[in-house]
Amino acid sequence: MITLVFADALQPFLPPARRGGAWCLAAAPGASLKHVIEACGVPHTEVGVIRVNGQPAGFAERVADGDHIEVCGWSAADLQASHGLRRWPPAQAMRFVADAHLGGLARRLRMAGFDTLFRNDFADREIAALAAAEGRIVLTRDRGLLQHRAISHACYLHAIAPDPQFRELVARLALRPGFRPFTRCIACNAPLAVVDKAEVLGLLPPSVRAHHVHFTRCTGCGRVFWAGSHWRRMVGMLDAA
Structure with missing residues (x-):
């Protein structure tokens, strides 16, 4: 028999009957610590x-x-x-891959300037492969995905809605020093580049042509961005985080 004690932060991953204190387990002979811990319901990526x-x-x-x-x-x-x-990269170098249920969080991370891959049809094996090949941090609410052996750096999101998820992640990974707001396309993740108004004039609504001077354009999908009312709302969201 072995005795296991899980810290408070890991208690939500345990079966309700096992929460709150030490408990004994008959582990298979020669079982690894990773196997034993994950058999209890705690993903290895959440263990420090x-x-x-x-x-x-x-x-x-x-x-x-x-x-x-x-x-x-x-x-x-x-x-x-x-x-x-495990050692983590500094906030300025963190890159992410978000699973299929975290599109809102992915857009907020891109808004803050973080390289964040997302597709709503990502398969678990694709996410694990991208994380391993490109050194990306996996973001998910899927505990099963976090037990994939190829994933070393990941965050389980406890919050349900995108704004609380973003605040949770900013706090947990101390992301604030890595913020580079409005340098990445929220739609496709490619970098933005400053463009002259004359270059994009034909793409602008009449009211924007009349009242705005400064523009950026996505180097991937070609979308044009300017500091309108949507920009002010996004600034408020980043400040709140």
Whole structure:
């Protein structure tokens, strides 16, 4: 038998009957810590530190009868800590891939300037492959996806709606230093470039031609952007986060 203690941040992933304290488990002989932890319902991507009998341990280590295992989550304060199970890039270098249910969050991250891939038909295997190949952080509310072995960096979103999800992610990953607002297309994720008004004049509504001077254009899909009422609403949303 082994004894497991999960930190408060990880309690929501456990079955209700197992929440609130230490519990014992008959682990299979030679099972890895990763297997044991995920069998309890906690994705490995949500784990920040593991201690076995008081000593730091990695996911690949094998459990032994009588082990006392403490499993801790991670927060913004742990992102660059040497004691954790993974190192995170600085906020300015973070890139994301969002699963099929997080289109609103993806648009908000792009608005803030973060390279964020999203398609509403992404398959789990595609997300895992993109994360592994391009060093992207996976964003999801799918616990099963987070247990994919190819995914090392990910965030489970507890909030349901896009605005609270964005605030949750900004706080958890300390994203504020990486904000580069309105430098990326919210529709296709490509960078924006400043353009002369004359270059896009034929694409502008009459009221915009009359009242606006400064424009950017997506280098991917060609959409044109300017600081209208929608821009002011987006500034307010970023400030609130």
